[in-house]
Amino acid sequence: MFRPLKLLLAAGGALALSGCQYHVLAPSGWVADQERNLLIISTVLMLIVILPVLFMSVYFPLKYRADRKDKSDYDPEWAHSTKLEFIVWGVPILIIIALGYYTAVYTHRLDPYRDLTHLDAGEPVEVQAVSLDWKWLFIYPDLGVASVNELAIPAGRPVNFSLTSSTVMNTLSIPALGGMVYSMTGMETKLHLIADEEGTYPGRSAHYSGPGFAGMTFDTLAMDEAGFEAWVEEARGAEPLTADSYLELEQPSMNVEPAYYGEVEEGLFDRIVEMCVEEGQVCMSHMMMTDMMGGGGLEGIADGAAYSYDHARSIDGFGNLVPRETPDYSAHGAGHDEGSEASHSADHGATHEEADH
Numbered sequence: 001m002f003r004p005l006k007l008l009l010a011a012g013g014a015l016a017l018s019g020c021q022y023h024v025l026a027p028s029g030w031v032a033d034q035e036r037n038l039l040i041i042s043t044v045l046m047l048i049v050i051l052p053v054l055f056m057s058v059y060f061p062l063k064y065r066a067d068r069k070d071k072s073d074y075d076p077e078w079a080h081s082t083k084l085e086f087i088v089w090g091v092p093i094l095i096i097i098a099l100g101y102y103t104a105v106y107t108h109r110l111d112p113y114r115d116l117t118h119l120d121a122g123e124p125v126e127v128q129a130v131s132l133d134w135k136w137l138f139i140y141p142d143l144g145v146a147s148v149n150e151l152a153i154p155a156g157r158p159v160n161f162s163l164t165s166s167t168v169m170n171t172l173s174i175p176a177l178g179g180m181v182y183s184m185t186g187m188e189t190k191l192h193l194i195a196d197e198e199g200t201y202p203g204r205s206a207h208y209s210g211p212g213f214a215g216m217t218f219d220t221l222a223m224d225e226a227g228f229e230a231w232v233e234e235a236r237g238a239e240p241l242t243a244d245s246y247l248e249l250e251q252p253s254m255n256v257e258p259a260y261y262g263e264v265e266e267g268l269f270d271r272i273v274e275m276c277v278e279e280g281q282v283c284m285s286h287m288m289m290t291d292m293m294g295g296g297g298l299e300g301i302a303d304g305a306a307y308s309y310d311h312a313r314s315i316d317g318f319g320n321l322v323p324r325e326t327p328d329y330s331a332h333g334a335g336h337d338e339g340s341e342a343s344h345s346a347d348h349g350a351t352h353e354e355a356d357h
Contacts, residue, residue, distance in 0.1 A: 031177060034106060046095070049091065112191045122158075131170035133168075133209070136151075144236070158192060169184050195220070202218075240262060240263035241268065
């Protein structure tokens with residue numbers, strides 16, 4: 001009677017675990033390998049306490065149960081044991097010291113901002129990653145190509161990531177190659193990874209970012225040099241990535257198939273970070289300079305739309321853009337004459353030129 005039930009439960013467990021991936025414990029890159037080592041060291045050190053506790057939680061209740069026959073070891077006057085105090089306090093202190101040491105060593109060794117030149121693994125590949133709703137854009141600035149939801153890298157060479165986001169915060173995660181780093185609007189973060197061997201490794205956003213989050217995945221293709229060069233040449237045959245095509249790509253979309261761009265407009269990533277890809281938007285560096293100089297005053301109120309970014313990117317619970325009218329700031333710019341208007345246009349043009357460089 002119970003055998004079919006056990007077989008059914010075993011089959012259900014196997015089915016539930018059939019989709020599990022163990023990249024963290026079977027890494028394919030130097031960074032992930034170091035992280036795996038730290039995970040194992042930490043687990044072993046903690047088991048020094050956990051295993052004896054689990055054993056004693058069963059052994060002592062059985063040995064000293066009330067209905068046992070031999071109670072000659074019962075000592076109602078017992079109150080203290082120096083040996084036990086040394087064990088109870090000394091062992092955890094030594095474990096904490098060891099954990100602190102290894103954590104400090106690996107934290108500095110695996111600093112995501114630290115490059116991998118110490119591996120002497122060849123010339124790094126520069127990749128600018130942008131998290132969009134709900135897809136990933138990868139720009140190769142040195143190669144002049146870009147891809148969506150597909151990351152190609154040469155195996156055995158470091159990859160230097162520069163990350164930012166066009167909307168909400170996301171996390172770039174490729175478990176087989178290493179840890180993860182957040183991408184945030186108006187900020188540029190860094191990550192350095194390497195694939196030790198060829199293969200296809202799954203990547204995704206590891207930070208919930210809205211209704212299309214589940215489909216925000218991509219494949220990391222680690223190839224030999226010939227395969228990577230062939231991939232780049234194939235991508236070069238696609239349409240160029242300009243400011244206009246980027247703004248079209250930036251619109252919310254789910255489960256996007258891989259796509260390629262054969263040419264990338266110069267300075268596009270810098271303008272994405274500066275939040276001024278759209279014509280007429282003031283770059284963040286210019287905003288901060290204006291604030292540092294005391295703000296735009298009453299004359300600057302009429303330029304409010306040029307400083308608005310999130311307003312045009314509001315979405316509903318289904319991932320659709322929420323249509324909103326841009327507030328009319330012109331009525332508040334009574335002191336905004338043609339001279340100040342011309343000055344703002346000149347400053348904005350200069351800002352875009354700076355962002356392009």
